[in-house]
Amino acid sequence: MTELEQFIAAHEAALRAGVMFGLLAVFFVLERALPRRVQKITAAHAAGNLFLGLLNGVMVRLIVPGGLAALALFNAGGGVLGLIALPDWAAFLVSIILLDFVLYWHHRAFHEIPLLWRLHGAHHSDRNLHVTSALRFHPGEALVSTAIKAAAVWLIGAPAVAVIFFEILLNGASLFNHANWRLGRIDGLLQKLIVTPDMHRLHHSRAPRESRMNYGFFLSVWDRLFASYQNQPRQAHHHIDLGLHEAENDNVLAALWHPFNR
Ligand SMILES: [Zn+2]
Ligand SMILES: [Zn+2]
Structure with a gap:
């Protein structure tokens, strides 16, 4: 590893947290300066979502102490990429693209497998989408999700720096495409390459035909390739019904209890 890579690996947690809180702000x-929809987000609701984020972050850190990057370091030279002699930059790029591909199917599985949908429904129970x-x-x-990502990192043989970059990218992309942010025509142009707020908002529609579209997190190519791409909802974005019919209460306790609802 180069000195820069060693620095990135040593400060991985601080780097990720810094980027996350920076982008959140x-x-x-x-989304306040350029709102896409008129929504009433209460401080309690935003705090509940933040609490879930922090709870999950701490929990995953306790289970996998060094994060997925530590796993990648331990597995250095292994996996599929270990069998192919690729230059470092190519191994980095291939890892990012493959991990994003895995995340597409990971998200799709959470919708298509009933037991997993019970868990993922807590995410969809939010009735007002914002950052x-x-x-x-x-x-x-x-x-x-951590188990699936760990298996993917291991099998691919992704370099630690690519894993750290991907996790930062994943958090950043997720904050970006959940934001209630009006991008105008730029949204449509960006959709040719990446998942945008308009594209992901459609995925949170109450209409099952729409919530089973647009599974991507970062690159939009996977939805186009696997026939799950829809660029505009049937209702206008201002009127699109978000959330789930079966979850009228979207506070933090309701989200935690969601998988146990009958
Ligand atoms: Zn989903
Ligand atoms: Zn979402």
Whole structure:
């Protein structure tokens, strides 16, 4: 590892937390300056989502002390990439693209497998989508998700720096595409490459036909490739019904209890 890579690996947790809180603040301001929908977000609701994010972050850290980057360091030279002699930059790029591909199917599985949908429903029970919705995941989903990501990192043989970059990218992309941010025509242009707020808002529609579209987190190519892409909802974004019919209460306790609802 180069000195820079060693520095990044040693300060991985601080780097990730710094970028996350920085982007959270930036998108919080932007969605107030340029709101896409008129929504009433209470401080208690935003605090509940933040609490879930912190709870999951601490829990995952306790289970995997050094994070997925430590696993990648331990597995250095292993996995599929260990069998192919690729230059470092190519191994980095291939790892990011493959991890994003895995995350697409990971998200799709959470919708298509009933037991996993019970966990992921806690994320979809948010009735007003904004930047803190990006942190609203049930701890059960965070656990399964960590296991899937760990397996992917191991099998791919992703370099530690790529894993750290991917996790920062994933958090940043999630904060970006949950923000209630009006991008105008830029949204449509960006959709050609990445998942945008309009694209992900459609995924949070109450209409099952729409919530089973737009599974991507970062690159939009996977939805196009696997026939799950829809660029606009049937209702206008201002009127689109968000949330779940079966979860009228979207506070933090309701989110934690969500998988146990009948
Ligand atoms: Zn979903
Ligand atoms: Zn979402």
